[in-house]
Amino acid sequence: MGRGTLLALTGACALLAAAAALPGLRAAWEAPGRTLPATAERYFTPEEAARGRAYTRPRYAFAIAGRLLIIPFLLVLGLSPAGAALRDAVARIVGPRPLLTAVGVGLAVFLLLQAIGFPLTFYVGYLREKTFSLSTQTAPAWLWDYLKGTVLGGALFVIAVAGWSALARRFPEAWPLPAWGATLLLTILLVGGAPVLIDPLFNTFTPLPEGDLRARVAALAARAGIPAGEIYQADASRRTVKANAYVTGLLGTSRIVLYDTLSRAADREAQEVVVAHELGHWRAGHIWKGIGLSAAGLFVLFWLLWAVERQALRIPLLGLKGAGDPTSLPLLLGVALAILLLTAPIQHALSRAFERESDAASLELTGQREAFIRAEVALARTNRADLTPPAWAVFWFYTHPPVLERIGMGEAFRPD
Ligand SMILES: [Zn+2]
Incomplete structure (x- = not known):
């Protein structure tokens, strides 16, 4: 396959991606002020609803476009003699060394995919966040983050390709078994190591400072049976105005991280609710359960x-x-x-089930219905959530239940 064919192929993929993006863009341009459900009207203005739609809806299309850019490209590259040509070109440089050839091909494929995906990544990850006043970064700072992430991702990808190639050459009849074992081990090491080795490359983490919030968090953690010392604050405000919190780590590196955009907010009780949600993930062992579920999926995928x-x-x-x-x-x-794209609805349905469980834990631990609702409303406003996402978008993309469902859960809660 010549350079011209490759260019034509990339162009065709870009057109396909643009076509996929159009319905989302049209949905975003819909006039605001269509009737909102009663729950939305109780907590949000029509302008907030319109802002959330305008920001979030095109993101569905961009997510599809990102995949449509690279999947057809990979399939055509893989189903033509171009793959062999790439291998032979690498082998001419590194000599007859199968492992180095695998490293070279892995690197070339990774760089090609980065090059194809970069314009969309830059637009969605930076330019669009600026347009909506959500990013607090300069372009060079964003590029520096992107570069660090790409080098790290590239290194992991090349290691994975080289490992697969070595195992498949050694065990041609059964490579999924050792590859699966190695992937599982690597996943556990990565999830365990991420909070201390990887995350600090991107953010500064400090233990949540002494004070009212820390005391409240400590009381909650004690109620959930979790060590309160493991609660950190990340300087997310250097990147975004969005607020968030998450639970991360494994085997001694487990911790809850609050964005400083959240811990600086005035509503202490609402922050408590968010922390309690994360404690809910921790107490229910969702990280381990997630690793177990993806291990099961990977076993099938590898075969x-x-x-x-x-x-x-x-x-x-x-x-x-x-x-x-x-x-x-x-x-x-x-x-x-x-396959991962087609099975995304299964992965996301499981994720939403975990999130519902943690919302229930948050309500149970804090017993604060009003604060729970205030927290959901504040997060939806800050992060410009789509208040009335289309059902297909929830089915395909939503890792969390839509905000009105979460608010409804708060409204239905009755402390005993
Ligand atoms: Zn959660």
Whole structure:
């Protein structure tokens, strides 16, 4: 495949992506003031509803466009002789060394995908956040973050490709088994190591300062049976005005992190509700459960990819030299991303179930219905949530229940 074909292919993918983005853009331009559900009208103005729609709805389309940019590209690259040409070009540089060839092909594929995805990433991740006054970063600061993330992601990707290639060459009949074990181990190390090794590359973390909030948090944590010392504040305000909190880490690095955009807010009781939600995740072991669920999914995925590789080995046009030949990388990666996209509704339904469980824990631990509702309302305003997301968008993209559902949960709560 020549340079012209590659360009034409990229162009075609970009057009497809643009076509996918159009419905979302149209939805965003819909005139505000359509009737809102009664729950929304109790807590939000029509302007807030319109702002949330204008910000969030096109994001659905951009999310689809991002995938449509790279999946067809990978599949065409993987189902043409271009993959073998790429491998041979790398082998000419590194010599007849299969592991180095896998590293080279992995790096080339990673850089190609970054190059294709960069304009959309920059637009959605930076320019658009600026337009909506959500970003507090300068362009060079954003680029520096992007560069750090890309180097880290690239290193992990290349290690994964090299590991897969080595295992598949050694165990052509059963590589999914060792690959699955290695992935599981790496995942546990990464999740455990992220709060101390990776996250500090992007943010400064300080223990939540002494004071009223810390005392309240300590009381909550004691009620949930969790050590209160492990609650940190991140300097998220250097990047965004959005507010958030999350629970992270494993095996001694577990902690709750509050964005400083949240911990600086005036409503102490609402902050308490958010912390209690995170304590709910912690107490229910959602990180471990998430790792267990993705391990189950990966087990199936790896065997599917193994079967795809077996089929590809039978197609002489592709020029594969055996199991673990990095020539099949674009094809396997394209198939994997397509499967992950198609199964996203399952992953997100599980995530929403975890979030509902943590919302219930938050209400139970704090017993503060009004503060729970205030917190949801404040987060939805700050983060410009879509108050009435289309059902298909919730089904496909939502990791959390839509805000009105969460508010409804608060309204229905009766402390005993
Ligand atoms: Zn949560």
